[in-house]
Amino acid sequence: MENTATLIEKLVNKETTHNQLSTAQLVEASIKRNEGKLTDKGALSVTTGKYTGRSPKDRFIVKDAKTENTVDWGEVNQSIESEVFDNLFKKVVDYLDEREELFIFNGYAGADEDTRLNIRVINEFAWHNLFAKDLFIEPATREEGLDIESEFTVVSAPTFKADPAVDGTKSETFIIVNFTERIVLIGGTEYGGEMKKSIFSVMNFLLPEQDVLAMHCSANVGKDGDVALFFGLSGTGKTTLSADPNRELIGDDEHGWNKKGVFNIEGGCYAKAIDLSAEKEPEIYGAIKFGTVLENVWLDETHSPDYTNKNLTENTRAAYPLKHIENALIPSKSGHAKTIIFLTADAFGVLPPISKLNKDQAMYHFLSGFTSKLAGTERGVTSPEPVFSTCFGAPFLPLHASVYANKLGELIDEHNVNVFLVNTGWTGGEYGVGERMNLKHTRSMVTEAISGNLENGEFVTDETFGLQIPTSVKDVPSEVLNPRETWANKDAYDNIANKLIESFRDNFKKFGDDSQAFAEKGGF
Structure with missing residues (x-):
């Protein structure tokens, strides 16, 4: 089988892969692809299907020489074999290679330059790529982003459904972290939070090695x-x-x-939006504008968000860059x-x-x-x-x-x-x-x-x-x-x-x- 680096390059070099798109381009692509719609304040409103929260029982870490004696294995950190990851990763790459378009964001995890992690996020959905752009640290220029050499890659294929009997997962959903190959593989869930929390877990593994x-x-x-x-x-x-x-x-x-x-x-920030109001939480309320992604927030007929409505979930979310907060430290x-x-x-x-x-x-x-x-x-x-x-x-x-x-x-x-x-x-x-x-x-x-x-x-x-x-x-x-x-x-x-x-x-x-x-x- 081709190694993981070769497989990733296959997606990166795909003719219809879009690299480092602007916020406007990603919003436009999301609407064009019927992934979401604009609210009256200009935010992008999306829904995530039946999974409106994290799937902790479907999260795994590859157990190998690097992790066997370092990870605290158990109910939270479930192990999965390298062979299972390799086979599933190949399937996901082949699946994504058949998609009409892919979207890539290069950026950073960590505002401290000495310990930050260069990351690449490869998405099937345009709105997922906007989510990544909002939540991770964006390069100062597009050119800087294109030049970033990734140290960890997130590959997200939300419409790919695993077959537990064949693929070695517990359900159609999977979130697998491979510290040796430096890859996060996500499939079977459209919930954006899986991307951000996976990289956080990666940083929780890497930072202590640097006395952080x-x-x-x-x-x-x-x-x-x-x-x-x-x-x-x-x-x-x-x-x-x-x-x-x-x-x-x-x-x-x-x-x-x-x-x-x-x-x-x-x-960026990933705020709960249920019962949000300008009176109680003015900073968060004011941050929801063009460039923000609203997850599972009910819209009325005028595309105005109803933050009190729980028809989709109580775990409604707003993902926005720090710069949307007036008093953010940058x-x-x-x-x-x-x-x-x-x-x-x-x-x-x-x-x-x-x-x-x-x-x-x-x-x-x-x-x-x-x-x-x-x-x-x-x-x-x-x-x-x-x-x-x-x-x-x-x-x-x-x-x-x-x-x-x-x-x-x-x-x-x-x-x-x-x-x-x-x-x-x-x-x-x-x-x-x-x-x-x-x-x-x-x-x-x-x-x-x-x-x-x-x-x-x-x-x-x-x-x-x-x-x-x-x-x-x-x-x-x-x-x-x-x-x-x-x-x-x-x-x-x-x-x-x-x-x-x-x-x-x-x-x-x-x-x-x-x-x-x-x-x-x-x-x-």
């Missing part, structure tokens, strides 16, 4: 150079809370932290972090809306990564589900959690970082009984934490979780700060809180006997 912490977080910076990081899974508020008109946005989802400071891995890199915010959408409704963590508690909650999966972020998730996601990003971490946790601990010590746990989930009762945290209140709490004003106030120890809760926060009613007091039935609160504590303890057992002393020191 890879982080699933958003980041912004104040006028005094005070960088804040927001860790959390999809839907917990990373994009919303980091888009602050009084601070410059470094990025909304994926970052690295090296000896010079924090840098964005991406060149190039997207800054100094070292001063504040870290762990975001958790607590569906039990028992964690405080904000609490300060000491170093041991910070490491415990980073390793635990407690939050809730929100509706639509993965196939089959129709309502919030409590989940523990190590380092607030387990689906994207190829290496053992200790690699990322140990590095974060070093950086917290080195730069004297303040760490807070913020609950963006429910209060006054569990999901279905209580209410979602007030976004205005959450913004005020985060602002006070980042500014350092909370440091000057008083804290009380929460008897249930041992967390330090502020007694007052500017512009936030004091009665919402203590979660137990927001419950009408205190016995019900105690019962559910104790169940959550047991869940924390059960989850932490997966880290082994050596972790128990650490759990007792920093956790429950």
Whole structure:
């Protein structure tokens, strides 16, 4: 069989392959090919068929000499044999070679020039190529892009359906990362997020080799150079809370932290659009214009987006370049972090809306990564589900959690970082009984934490979780700060809180006997 480099060149050199098209050209091609339509504000609106979220059970890493003893194999990082990849890759290339047109984008992952990755994205769909252009870092000129020598290639064939019995997959869908061949192979799904998250996983494998912490977080910076990081899974508020008109946005989802400071891995944002409004999230709302890709957002008869409509999915998305945010920092890199915010959408409704963590508690909650999966972020998730996601990003971490946790601990010590746990989930009762945290209140709490004003106030120890809760926060009613007091039935609160504590303890057992002393020191 031809080697992978030869097969890729076959697609690159195809007569009807389009290289480094402009935004206008890609939008025009998408409409011409009936892939999408323009909204009244000029954004490109597309739908992704039956897959409106990631497919984690169909994601694999090729197990070979490079990965066998480095990848943390298991339910998240599923292995697949090289032979399976080779056979499927050849099929996909032959399939794409028969398509009428292909689209290629060359760009970068990582705003830090010393550690960035040259990437190439080969797409069957024009709108997928626009998505890649929006989400990855675009070269300064078309000529620069054409001259980039790719170090990792994404090959996306959404209309190619695998045959599990023949191809060795679990379903018609597959996302396979081959670190030896330096290829990501995607098929059977039209969901754009698979491309961006695959490259993030690649960076999470490569950056630690360069003594760089890879982080699933958003980041912004104040006028005094005070960088804040927001860790959390999809839907917990990373994009919303980091888009602050009084601070410059470094990025909304994926970052690295090296000896010079924090840098964005991406060149764009991928924001949840459900219930989006100009009043609640003006920065994101204003970013949706020509060049933006709207995924699965319902349009009315005038092509105006109805962000409240969930007919297609609750996981509606907006993909746009950083330059669409007025206060975006470009190039997207800054100094070292001063504040870290762990975001958790607590569906039990028992964690405080904000609490300060000491170093041991910070490491415990980073390793635990407690939050809730929100509706639509993965196939089959129709309502919030409590989940523990190590380092607030387990689906994207190829290496053992200790690699990322140990590095974060070093950086917290080195730069004297303040760490807070913020609950963006429910209060006054569990999901279905209580209410979602007030976004205005959450913004005020985060602002006070980042500014350092909370440091000057008083804290009380929460008897249930041992967390330090502020007694007052500017512009936030004091009665919402203590979660137990927001419950009408205190016995019900105690019962559910104790169940959550047991869940924390059960989850932490997966880290082994050596972790128990650490759990007792920093956790429950």
